[in-house]
Amino acid sequence: MSDVLSVALSRLSRVDGVRGALIVDAQAGVPVVSELADGVAEPAVAALAASLFRRTAKAAGAAAFGGLETLQLEAEAGHVVMAGAGELVVVVVAEADAQLGLIRLEAQRAAGSLA
Amino acid sequence: MSNPTAGEIQRWSEELARDPASPAFLPLAKAYRRQGHWEAALRLCLRGLERHPSNVEAHALLARLYLESGELEKACDEWGIMLRLEGDNFEAHRGMGFFYLEHGDFEAARAHLDRSAAQRPDDPAVREALALLRERQSLAGGTRTGSAAALAPPPASGATPAPAAPGAVDPARVFEPLLAEAPFRGALIVDGRGLVLAGTLAVGGSDPGAPLGASAEAMGAILGGAIEEAQRTAENLALGAWRGMLMETQQATVHLAPLHEDMIVLLAARRDTPAGWVLRTAARAAALADGFLGGKT
Numbered sequence: 001m002s003d004v005l006s007v008a009l010s011r012l013s014r015v016d017g018v019r020g021a022l023i024v025d026a027q028a029g030v031p032v033v034s035e036l037a038d039g040v041a042e043p044a045v046a047a048l049a050a051s052l053f054r055r056t057a058k059a060a061g062a063a064a065f066g067g068l069e070t071l072q073l074e075a076e077a078g079h080v081v082m083a084g085a086g087e088l089v090v091v092v093v094a095e096a097d098a099q100l101g102l103i104r105l106e107a108q109r110a111a112g113s114l115a
Numbered sequence: 116m117s118n119p120t121a122g123e124i125q126r127w128s129e130e131l132a133r134d135p136a137s138p139a140f141l142p143l144a145k146a147y148r149r150q151g152h153w154e155a156a157l158r159l160c161l162r163g164l165e166r167h168p169s170n171v172e173a174h175a176l177l178a179r180l181y182l183e184s185g186e187l188e189k190a191c192d193e194w195g196i197m198l199r200l201e202g203d204n205f206e207a208h209r210g211m212g213f214f215y216l217e218h219g220d221f222e223a224a225r226a227h228l229d230r231s232a233a234q235r236p237d238d239p240a241v242r243e244a245l246a247l248l249r250e251r252q253s254l255a256g257g258t259r260t261g262s263a264a265a266l267a268p269p270p271a272s273g274a275t276p277a278p279a280a281p282g283a284v285d286p287a288r289v290f291e292p293l294l295a296e297a298p299f300r301g302a303l304i305v306d307g308r309g310l311v312l313a314g315t316l317a318v319g320g321s322d323p324g325a326p327l328g329a330s331a332e333a334m335g336a337i338l339g340g341a342i343e344e345a346q347r348t349a350e351n352l353a354l355g356a357w358r359g360m361l362m363e364t365q366q367a368t369v370h371l372a373p374l375h376e377d378m379i380v381l382l383a384a385r386r387d388t389p390a391g392w393v394l395r396t397a398a399r400a401a402a403l404a405d406g407f408l409g410g411k412t
Contacts, residue, residue, distance in 0.1 A: 027154075027158060040351075040352060040353075041351055044351045045348065045351050045352060048344060048347050048348040048351060049348055051344055052341060052344045052345060052348055054161075055337060055338070055340060055341050055344060056338070056341060056360070056362050057165070058161065058164065058165065058337050059333075059334045059337040059338045059341070060334075060362060060364040060367070060369070061164065061165035061166070061168055062164075062168035062333035062334045062337055063168075063316065063331060063333075063334040063367075063383075064168075064366075065364040065365070065366050065367040065369065065383070066364045066365025066366040066367070067165075067364060067365050068362060068363075068364050069363045069364060069365065070361075070362075070363045071360065071361070071362050071363075072360065072361040072362075073345055073348060073349060073357060073359075073360050074357065074358045074359040074360065074361070075349035075352075075354035075355050075356060075357045075358060076349075076354065076355030076356050076358065077353065077354045077355045078352065078354040079354075080348060080349070080352065080354070093352055093354075101390075
């Protein structure tokens with residue numbers, strides 16, 4: 001399983017504009033594997049991303065919109081793209097001018113290979 | 116409730132395995148909690164609520180689980196949802212009373228505890244909390260009015276937004292110009308406490324212009340708490356201020372964007388809608404929300 005995770009992460013990290021990626025346990029909010037730049041508080045990012053994903057998934061359920069597949073956070077200096085993979089969440093951190101369409105596609109593909 | 120037997124637990128587990136939408140998740144989660152299996156109880160409860168978002172008893176159990184793990188803010192979220200679903204819920208008022216007492220907002224604590232005491236004057240926890248409140252108020256030399264707005268009684272289940280003042284835009288019609296767009300499923304203005312201030316939302320197959328139901332209120336309540344998490348996530352990654360969130364679910368695409376202060380505007384569209392349409396229409400929704408709120412953005 002760890003090979004599958006590493007391959008998925010490595011493929012994501014090679015996409016233009018991706019600053020880093022990690023795979024997080026959605027319930028525990030802890031990183032399972034990661035490739036993030038030095039200086040990034042990996043445990044905090046994993047915990048916050050998982051919490052945000054869980055909360056929005058719960059909100060989608062409350063509105064009968066079905067399961068949450070992807071979540072994209074837009075910020076001034078970049079984006080965070082998350083894709084659900086069962087108990088795991090694929091989290092990708094990207095530059096502001098990154099090819100988001102491609103990154104979303106790769107994140108979904110990675111999630112599909114993990115689910 | 117007496118302790119469930121091993122046979123009952125097995126029966127509920129089997130029922131849930133056969134039918135994940137079964138309401139058996141609730142007695143099973145309660146049983147796990149009583150046995151000290153907190154994580155399992157929490158997981159069951161969260162999954163159950165995805166299918167039964169209006170189940171007040173499940174929200175109450177989730178609030179207790181959060182409370183027992185020291186996550187008071189999350190427990191407070193659940194009590195807030197309970198009050199939107201059932202405006203007079205004793206347990207939710209009592210919980211909110213404790214929450215505000217802990218946070219030193221005595222006026223809000225008083226309002227919630229009084230509503231609890233009106234229903235169960237002999238409840239020892241409420242009596243103790245009221246005594247503690249009197250003591251703290253006398254020490255503080257009076258009441259605080261920190262978040263008096265929080266005292267407003269929550270709307271009852273299925274309530275529409277508050278009626279408009281004369282001459283003002285009706286809160287339920289703020290996003291009416293977007294109704295003609297085929298992918299549009301609704302839009303809401305939600306404040307940081309999760310209260311829906313305006314808008315409509317089509318839940319399931321309902322009409323996008325129909326009055327709000329409990330599910331839309333619950334969605335607003337849950338997403339209200341997402342603002343801080345979105346900001347903290349962006350800050351931890353040195354990405355600056357958050358500008359929006361795009362959620363793609365099995366049946367909808369939902370965009371959230373910050374307005375002024377701690378408010379957000381939510382736009383929901385059909386799942387197969389191109390992201391470009393969603394982003395452009397989200398900008399229109401933000402402009403309409405801004406107009407409704409008085410152009411403070």
